[in-house]
Amino acid sequence: LRSPWLAAFEEVNEAYSTQVCSCCGAKPDSSPKGRTDLGIRHWICSECGAEHDRDINAAKNILAAGGHPRLDGGILALQGE
Numbered sequence: 821l822r823s824p825w826l827a828a829f830e831e832v833n834e835a836y837s838t839q840v841c842s843c844c845g846a847k848p849d850s851s852p853k854g855r856t857d858l859g860i861r862h863w864i865c866s867e868c869g870a871e872h873d874r875d876i877n878a879a880k881n882i883l884a885a886g887g888h889p890r891l892d893g894g895i896l897a898l899q900g901e
């Protein structure tokens with residue numbers, strides 16, 4: 821499953837999917853930002869008040885974008901392979 825392009829995709833996807841609220845689609849100030857916030861597991865959307873587990877929120881965003889073969893690889897990565 822591992823390949824250079826997939827690794828690059830996961831990195832970009834991680835940066836986006838962890839910051840966007842899977843409930844309302846906002847990218848609120850309260851969401852985890854970049855590598856400094858990688859340790860944050862739970863956050864609350866300041867836009868709609870939804871409580872998020874970082875990884876589950878990311879998975880929902882990926883699923884919402886779904887249908888593209890490359891995204892299936894991303895889901896497998898999130899599940900720890």
Ligand SMILES: [Zn+2]
Pocket residue numbers: 841842843844845846865866867868869870
């Ligand atoms: Zn929200």
